[in-house]
Amino acid sequence: MAGSALRRLMAEYKQLTINPPEGIIAGPINEENFFEWEALITGPEGTCFEGGIFPAKLHFPPDYPLSPPKMEFTCEMFHPNIYADGRVCISILHAPGDDPMGYESSAERWSPVQSVEKILLSVVSMLAEPNDESGANVDAAKMWREDREQFNKIAEKLVRKTLSLE
Amino acid sequence: MPVTLVDRLPLPNLKVYTAGSVSLLSIAVYYALSVTSDPNWRANSTLARQDSIESGQGEQRSIPDQLQPNSTRNVSEQFVDVITFMMQEPLCMWTLINIAYCSLAVFGFAVQRLVFGPLRVAEAQRVKDKFWNYVFYKFIFVFGVINVQYMDEVLLWCSWFTLVGFLHLLGQLCKDRYEYLSSSPHSGGWAHVRLACLLAGILAAAAALLAAAAVWGLPAGRDTFAFMAAECVLVLVGALHVAARYALALCAADAAGAAAYYVALGFEAAALLAELALAAAQVAQCSMLVSMASLVLLLQLRHLLHELQARLRRHRLYTALATHMSRNYPMASKEEVEKNQDNCAICWEPMKEARKLPCSHLFHNSCLCQWVQQDASCPTCRRALAAGPAAPRQDAARHPNHLFHFDGSRYVSWLPSFSVEVTRVRPEAALAGAQLDAAAAQLQLMFPQHSRAALAADLARTRSADLTLDNILEGRLPPAAPPRPAPPPPRPAPARADAATMAAATPADPADGAGRFSRCAAEREAQLRRRKQQLVEAARRRYLARLAPRS
Ligand SMILES: [Zn+2]
Ligand SMILES: [Zn+2]
Numbered sequence: 001m002a003g004s005a006l007r008r009l010m011a012e013y014k015q016l017t018i019n020p021p022e023g024i025i026a027g028p029i030n031e032e033n034f035f036e037w038e039a040l041i042t043g044p045e046g047t048c049f050e051g052g053i054f055p056a057k058l059h060f061p062p063d064y065p066l067s068p069p070k071m072e073f074t075c076e077m078f079h080p081n082i083y084a085d086g087r088v089c090i091s092i093l094h095a096p097g098d099d100p101m102g103y104e105s106s107a108e109r110w111s112p113v114q115s116v117e118k119i120l121l122s123v124v125s126m127l128a129e130p131n132d133e134s135g136a137n138v139d140a141a142k143m144w145r146e147d148r149e150q151f152n153k154i155a156e157k158l159v160r161k162t163l164s165l166e
Numbered sequence: 167m168p169v170t171l172v173d174r175l176p177l178p179n180l181k182v183y184t185a186g187s188v189s190l191l192s193i194a195v196y197y198a199l200s201v202t203s204d205p206n207w208r209a210n211s212t213l214a215r216q217d218s219i220e221s222g223q224g225e226q227r228s229i230p231d232q233l234q235p236n237s238t239r240n241v242s243e244q245f246v247d248v249i250t251f252m253m254q255e256p257l258c259m260w261t262l263i264n265i266a267y268c269s270l271a272v273f274g275f276a277v278q279r280l281v282f283g284p285l286r287v288a289e290a291q292r293v294k295d296k297f298w299n300y301v302f303y304k305f306i307f308v309f310g311v312i313n314v315q316y317m318d319e320v321l322l323w324c325s326w327f328t329l330v331g332f333l334h335l336l337g338q339l340c341k342d343r344y345e346y347l348s349s350s351p352h353s354g355g356w357a358h359v360r361l362a363c364l365l366a367g368i369l370a371a372a373a374a375l376l377a378a379a380a381v382w383g384l385p386a387g388r389d390t391f392a393f394m395a396a397e398c399v400l401v402l403v404g405a406l407h408v409a410a411r412y413a414l415a416l417c418a419a420d421a422a423g424a425a426a427y428y429v430a431l432g433f434e435a436a437a438l439l440a441e442l443a444l445a446a447a448q449v450a451q452c453s454m455l456v457s458m459a460s461l462v463l464l465l466q467l468r469h470l471l472h473e474l475q476a477r478l479r480r481h482r483l484y485t486a487l488a489t490h491m492s493r494n495y496p497m498a499s500k501e502e503v504e505k506n507q508d509n510c511a512i513c514w515e516p517m518k519e520a521r522k523l524p525c526s527h528l529f530h531n532s533c534l535c536q537w538v539q540q541d542a543s544c545p546t547c548r549r550a551l552a553a554g555p556a557a558p559r560q561d562a563a564r565h566p567n568h569l570f571h572f573d574g575s576r577y578v579s580w581l582p583s584f585s586v587e588v589t590r591v592r593p594e595a596a597l598a599g600a601q602l603d604a605a606a607a608q609l610q611l612m613f614p615q616h617s618r619a620a621l622a623a624d625l626a627r628t629r630s631a632d633l634t635l636d637n638i639l640e641g642r643l644p645p646a647a648p649p650r651p652a653p654p655p656p657r658p659a660p661a662r663a664d665a666a667t668m669a670a671a672t673p674a675d676p677a678d679g680a681g682r683f684s685r686c687a688a689e690r691e692a693q694l695r696r697r698k699q700q701l702v703e704a705a706r707r708r709y710l711a712r713l714a715p716r717s
Contacts, residue, residue: 004513004533006346011514014683017690025701027694031687032287040698042705051709053702065512066540096541111545112512112537163706 005064009034012116024120026058035060038074039120043159044128048152052159056088056123058116068093068110071119075162078154080130080141089136092122180275187261187268194252194261202247263321270332277336281360282343289342296338300331303466310459311448312393330375330397333368337404340365344408348415358412365409372401389451396444403440407433424488427532431481438477442470487535491521494552497531498522511546512537525549 009028016026023042028034037058043049055074061067071093072086081089091108132141143151160166252258278285285293304327314320340361347357376398383391410429445467452460498506498520510517512533520528527546529537542551684690 008514013690017683017693023701025694025697027690029691031691038698040701042701051705051712053705063536066536096543111541111543111548112533113545159709163702163709165706165709 005060005062006034008065009060016117021117021121024117024124026116026120035062035064037069037116039071039116041120041124041127044124047128048155049127049159052155052162054127054162056086058119065112065114067095068114069116069119071123076158078140078151078158079127079137080132080144081126081134081136082140083136087136088123088126089134090119090122090126092119180271184268184272187265190261191265194258195248198248198251198255198258199244202244202251266325267328270328274332274336277364278339281364282339285339286342286346289339289346292342293335293338297331297335300327300334303462304331306459306462307393307448310457311452311463312389313452326394327397330401333372333375333401334397334404336364336368337401337408340368341404341408344411348411362412365405365412368405369402369409372398372405376402389447392447393444396440396447399440400437400444403433403437407437427484431477434477435474438470438474442467442474445470484535487539491531491535491538495521495523495534498528503528523549523551 013027016024024039026037026039029036029038037060039056039058041054041056043052043054054077056071057074058069058071060069071088071090073082073088074086077086083089092110092114094109096109096111130141130144132144135141140151143154157166252262282289308314308320308323308327312323314323343361347361376395379391379394379398383394407430410433411426414426414429445463449460449463449467452463502522503517503520506517506520506528508528509515510520510528510530510533512529515530517528517530519531521531521534522528523534523544525544525547527544529545537545538551543549544551682693684693
């Protein structure tokens with residue numbers, strides 16, 4: 001089981017190295033443990049997260065790609081779809097069986113044809129367009145709806161922090 | 167069955183041990199030389215020993231002709247003398263045994279360096295576990311089951327088990343390394359050749375040991391032979407399994423196909439049955455005595471039976487699923503597979519044969535089987551499929567374990583204490599109360615960054631130290647105060663530095679960027695680190711450049 005997971009992860013790693021999507025880097029921190037990756041995601045242009053480099057960890061289950069990985073940001077984040085501890089709440093990362101929010105159609109959820117690259121690209125678009133219906137961070141969702149200026153200010157601060165400019 | 171060694175023995179490293187052994191040996195040889203340089207040493211030592219008549223079966227030479235002083239002893243005679251003397255003298259004898267173990271360790275180290283290179287963490291851990299597990303059961307066997315009375319018998323069994331155990335460990339390493347090599351895309355051909363050579367060596371050595379068991383074990387009785395042979399058979403089965411997988415890979419068989427499945431089933435069942443027979447024979451041997459040993463063996467027997475049962479259950483599930491798949495979804499025709507240029511979307515590997523879903527998406531049979539157990543829909547287009555036989559959830563399939571404590575010091579004072587985790591049959595009688603606290607305390611010693619309360623809570627949930635250990639190791643149980651990765655050292659980024667100097671400070675290495683995937687793991691890691699650093703630095707430059715016109 002773990003053998004096929006390893007082969008698939010290696011194939012994805014190779015693809016992400018040879019042909020990386022713009023502004024995204026991902027790979028195992030230490031190849032002793034191929035099931036623990038770190039990813040760097042560039043904040044999308046034209047949004048309040050523009051220019052920031054956001055580090056995140058990906059934990060892959062031994063039966064990957066049958067089950068989705070878990071993803072959490074390791075930097076400070078303030079976003080409607082990111083929990084305070086950094087965990088990312090996004091439908092593509094939910095296994096078909098569980099639906100904690102009860103609003104996703106199964107088409108949006110995890111399937112083995114998804115990949116690390118697709119996950120990271122979804123996260124980039126999530127940064128650009130928060131889904132304020134999911135309540136991973138209620139404060140952030142509220143501020144996003146009601147006080148966009150304040151939200152942008154906080155995001156700007158986070159961007160500076162990820163670049164160690166503060 | 168994992169053995170957690172509670173009190174780890176402080177083992178010296180190999181260099182110190184070898185140096186110590188060699189110096190001990192040279193002292194012993196010097197002593198032997200000085201004694202045997204006296205032509206009459208044999209008479210002296212025999213006279214000294216005459217009163218205490220011991221078993222010494224090696225010394226049957228007639229004393230009278232040795233008594234004649236032989237002034238022209240050549241080197242080989244002296245060598246024989248030295249060896250004979252050393253075999254007689256207990257201290258020298260122990261030195262010889264020690265040097266034998268030492269050379270075995272050095273040999274093992276050389277093989278490891280030659281074939282495996284540095285061991286991966288998981289491999290080292292597996293070997294360590296296997297080693298202590300093996301030592302534990304063989305100790306039980308020698309002192310609990312066959313109840314040896316004489317020192318020389320103990321020595322013989324120990325040397326036998328040392329040799330077989332050595333092969334066991336090498337076999338385990340081969341298996342782990344084979345799995346690693348076969349799953350990593352860039353494994354050099356030489357690594358495979360070296361591994362195959364070692365495998366052949368293990369097979370030959372195990373066969374030779376089996377022959378030795380037949381020659382020396384059979385005269386000593388059927389039971390002795392059976393016990394000696396069983397271990398060799400286990401080594402042989404393990405090594406043959408890896409060899410068979412090599413053969414399958416050479417025939418380019420689907421790694422998850424039916425042939426591979428039945429080979430794995432056959433070998434796993436054979437190994438389990440052999441182990442079961444060995445444990446049963448041991449229990450039968452000590453059936454009259456209700457002792458610590460028989461209890462441990464009975465627990466092992468029960469564990470093995472459970473394993474066998476679980477294996478059979480998995481096999482039934484596999485066959486049920488196979489019939490379900492073949493009844494509902496036909497295999498794609500050859501033309502369809504050829505026309506389909508894409509790899510299997512589940513494992514990303516090319517398809518030689520495939521199963522076709524009603525939506526005309528193609529997948530490997532084995533990949534699809536695994537997915538359908540989890541979710542009855544097409545992975546690509548999410549169209550619903552007829553539900554197949556569902557696999558039991560992994561958590562439910564694993565019985566919570568319980569800790570079995572073995573206090574070695576009750577037998578011999580220097581023996582360590584073990585805790586063996588044994589599969590528990592009644593899951594409702596779980597870790598509770600004092601047992602749970604003890605397990606939490608023990609886990610906290612191993613993982614000081616976790617709070618005792620969190621560990622106890624997880625133990626109460628999983629009801630097994632083993633499952634909690636898995637949770638910790640796989641990161642499902644985060645440390646109490648999550649050690650946030652320290653932010654990168656705040657570089658005194660020159661706020662007004664012009665882009666040119668910044669660019670000069672971080673020369674962009676074109677060979678380093680994307681587009682190249684190194685064959686060497688260390689190189690890949692370094693490349694990834696550099697790419698990350700470059701991304702962050704480039705972003706910082708852009709950010710400052712964007713900021714500059716504003717202020
Ligand atoms: Zn496949
Ligand atoms: Zn489909």
